[in-house]
Amino acid sequence: MKTIIFLADLDVIKPDPGLILWTTVVFLLIYFVLGKLAFKPIQSALKEREDNIQDALDEAKKAREAMASLKSENEALLKEAQEERSKMLKDARDMSTSILNEAKAKAKEEAKAIVLNAKEEIENQKLAAVTQVKNELGIMVIDLAEKVLRKNLKGDKEQEEYVAKLVDELKMN
Amino acid sequence: MKYGFIIGVIMMNTFALNAAKSNEFYDPVSTVMTHISDANEFHIWKGVHLPLPCFLYAPSSGWTIMSSGQFDHGHKAVDRYVLNHGRVNRISADHFPMGKVEIGEILHKEITDENGKVKEVAYVIYDGEDFILDKPSTLDGGILGGGITSFYDFSITKNVFTMLLSAVLLIIVFILVAKGYRENHGKSPKGIQSLFEVMFVFIRDEVTKPMIGEDKYERFQPFIMTLFFFILFCNLFGLIPFFPGGVNITGNLAVTFTLAIFTFIVTNINGNKHYWEHVFWMPGIPGWVKIILTPVEIMALFIKPFSLMIRLFANISAGHIIILSLIGLIFLFGDNGNSVGGAAVGGVIGMLFTAFMNLIELLVAFLQAFIFAILSASYIGAAVEDHHHEEAH
Numbered sequence: 001m002k003t004i005i006f007l008a009d010l011d012v013i014k015p016d017p018g019l020i021l022w023t024t025v026v027f028l029l030i031y032f033v034l035g036k037l038a039f040k041p042i043q044s045a046l047k048e049r050e051d052n053i054q055d056a057l058d059e060a061k062k063a064r065e066a067m068a069s070l071k072s073e074n075e076a077l078l079k080e081a082q083e084e085r086s087k088m089l090k091d092a093r094d095m096s097t098s099i100l101n102e103a104k105a106k107a108k109e110e111a112k113a114i115v116l117n118a119k120e121e122i123e124n125q126k127l128a129a130v131t132q133v134k135n136e137l138g139i140m141v142i143d144l145a146e147k148v149l150r151k152n153l154k155g156d157k158e159q160e161e162y163v164a165k166l167v168d169e170l171k172m173n
Numbered sequence: 174m175k176y177g178f179i180i181g182v183i184m185m186n187t188f189a190l191n192a193a194k195s196n197e198f199y200d201p202v203s204t205v206m207t208h209i210s211d212a213n214e215f216h217i218w219k220g221v222h223l224p225l226p227c228f229l230y231a232p233s234s235g236w237t238i239m240s241s242g243q244f245d246h247g248h249k250a251v252d253r254y255v256l257n258h259g260r261v262n263r264i265s266a267d268h269f270p271m272g273k274v275e276i277g278e279i280l281h282k283e284i285t286d287e288n289g290k291v292k293e294v295a296y297v298i299y300d301g302e303d304f305i306l307d308k309p310s311t312l313d314g315g316i317l318g319g320g321i322t323s324f325y326d327f328s329i330t331k332n333v334f335t336m337l338l339s340a341v342l343l344i345i346v347f348i349l350v351a352k353g354y355r356e357n358h359g360k361s362p363k364g365i366q367s368l369f370e371v372m373f374v375f376i377r378d379e380v381t382k383p384m385i386g387e388d389k390y391e392r393f394q395p396f397i398m399t400l401f402f403f404i405l406f407c408n409l410f411g412l413i414p415f416f417p418g419g420v421n422i423t424g425n426l427a428v429t430f431t432l433a434i435f436t437f438i439v440t441n442i443n444g445n446k447h448y449w450e451h452v453f454w455m456p457g458i459p460g461w462v463k464i465i466l467t468p469v470e471i472m473a474l475f476i477k478p479f480s481l482m483i484r485l486f487a488n489i490s491a492g493h494i495i496i497l498s499l500i501g502l503i504f505l506f507g508d509n510g511n512s513v514g515g516a517a518v519g520g521v522i523g524m525l526f527t528a529f530m531n532l533i534e535l536l537v538a539f540l541q542a543f544i545f546a547i548l549s550a551s552y553i554g555a556a557v558e559d560h561h562h563e564e565a566h
Contacts, residue, residue, distance in 0.1 A: 018333070034395070
């Protein structure tokens, strides 16, 4: 008995044409009003924002990549400059060494030449001196001879002593 | 928290005592059924009703447009229309006078109809004669206890009133949200816009996009969004325990039927060649299987929206029935107002369970809106999908 009343009173399972009509009206109202004024504009706004964010991310990535490549370029440039610098330093060092060596060699040569000249000069001087000595000795000898000749030399012994005496005198000069 | 319980218990007891004073025996089933049913006036508080406009059509007497306040809560008949438990009924007998007529109490009796079926009917006694009341026509063809009667009710009922209210609120909210997108263009979302953006994006990314497909979803998105937010707002309005909420909108088969019909129409008018081929002559299977499969597929066309209709209706109705039953514990434990202690125990138990059920119902409100939306989207998705993989069947 109770179940029959229960079913009879359960109005919510009986589709009421009035409620169907009004649900249709309200649903279509929401669909057309909000579809035009809200759902489509919101969708496009969201899409636009998402695209913007994606673009910004892409750009940031690109910028990062560009920066990285710039950095590596800079590094390469720096390395090159450093290499060049060390090369230049090495060249300079080489050059200075070679100049020094050259200068040394030249100085040595010059010194040698000077020494040689000096030796020659000394030889010449010596020769000249010897010549002069010879000449003077000759003159002295002549003088001595003259003196010997002028003194009457009696014996050989006397002559010899005399000569030795003359030589001694000579030495003393 | 503690004081809340005490105040609640005192309030519940007052209700119980009032029920006892009005000398009515508490019938939990009919109370619950009245609460979840549609009505032509909005019961706000004891003795306070919001009259609603009535648009009534009877094939024999044409349109009647009036306010339900004229019925004087069932004490007066207007142009043969009577308010029976908040719902407009009609006296079909032609010799009942038109215009405003004072009537007595609405009574119930059992009669045997022409098919030999016993059924309970409501009637009024006027001039010493019984006049049987006709309920409004329903479209179930008598299967569910309704059927076509002498009139149709196109009134703004309690359900329609709250539905319109939730539609207005929905439209205002979303116009504000859309305005937010215009005003905060190029900026981060603010306020109400951020709240609804989360839901909008969730439905887009979890429902429309994966179910319908990246290239086609935008066409159907307004439809799915309307379904989701309309159901959600109606569900949530149903959970507000006082005016203008507490109305079982989405727990009424007429409402879920209409929504399911929309999904059915949108799905099938957008069905492509492959979809219909799969329904009527599934490719890639032997002929004798096709003979079995084709009727199944044709049935499935209707079973899909039917399941949508039943699922939403049953979930929301069940939630309302459970909460009303738990509140009813106060009156049952209180022995119809005779035992204040019993009512207090019922109040505490009922309130704890009601609070718990309300939280569950809050989840269900979102979940059922989501399920309706995702299943509708998947049916539409199946109808518009391009088939590149014939060998897969």
